[in-house]
Amino acid sequence: MTLTRTAKFRAIFRAALLLICALALTVPLISAQKERAPAQKDESVYAELAKAPKKAVARRNPMEHDPEAVAAGGKLFDLHCAECHGETAEGGRKAPSLRAREVQQATPGTLFWILTNGVVRRGMPVWSKLPEPQRWQIVTYLKSLGPAEKSSQ
Numbered sequence: 001m002t003l004t005r006t007a008k009f010r011a012i013f014r015a016a017l018l019l020i021c022a023l024a025l026t027v028p029l030i031s032a033q034k035e036r037a038p039a040q041k042d043e044s045v046y047a048e049l050a051k052a053p054k055k056a057v058a059r060r061n062p063m064e065h066d067p068e069a070v071a072a073g074g075k076l077f078d079l080h081c082a083e084c085h086g087e088t089a090e091g092g093r094k095a096p097s098l099r100a101r102e103v104q105q106a107t108p109g110t111l112f113w114i115l116t117n118g119v120v121r122r123g124m125p126v127w128s129k130l131p132e133p134q135r136w137q138i139v140t141y142l143k144s145l146g147p148a149e150k151s152s153q
């Protein structure tokens, strides 16, 4: 009797040991995969701009070249964007420069689309709660800055 009981214990012990070994093997594998995931997405910080749908890209800025829109957009920028993109829009600790060629050459419609949709998974918030005219004012302001060769990013 005692013998069979020990045999049973041994069987259970072995099964448990196998399970622990299996876990010990798979856990690092899973976490290694997780770590690798962001590296695979190693695309440019501006890659999202190229993903705007054609219709959005072609949208016209109703406030293009409006000096009042530039001023209003500047205020909105200080309020909502400077925290991450820096006071001069040349980039900060949290977000890239908006005076890079990729952003400055993007159409107003593309920038409007980015503001409306954000790039949430990469830390750029959605601004669809700002009324459309305010979003266009920000776009007008960004466009008024022009490209800056020197940027902190």
Ligand code: HEC
Binding pocket: 044, 045, 046, 047, 048, 049, 077, 080, 081, 082, 083, 084, 085, 094, 095, 096, 098, 103, 111, 114, 115, 119, 122, 123, 124, 125, 127, 138
């Ligand atoms: C909480 C920080 C944060 C705030 C606030 C923020 N952004 Fe961003 N923004 C980011 C990050 C991070 C990226 C880079 C996203 C990526 O890697 O694609 C980004 C990217 C962008 C881009 C480039 C699009 C692209 O391809 O990623 C534009 C244009 C932009 N932001 C405009 C703005 C404007 C305008 C505001 C204010 C209304 C603003 N952002 C507020 C964090 C922020």
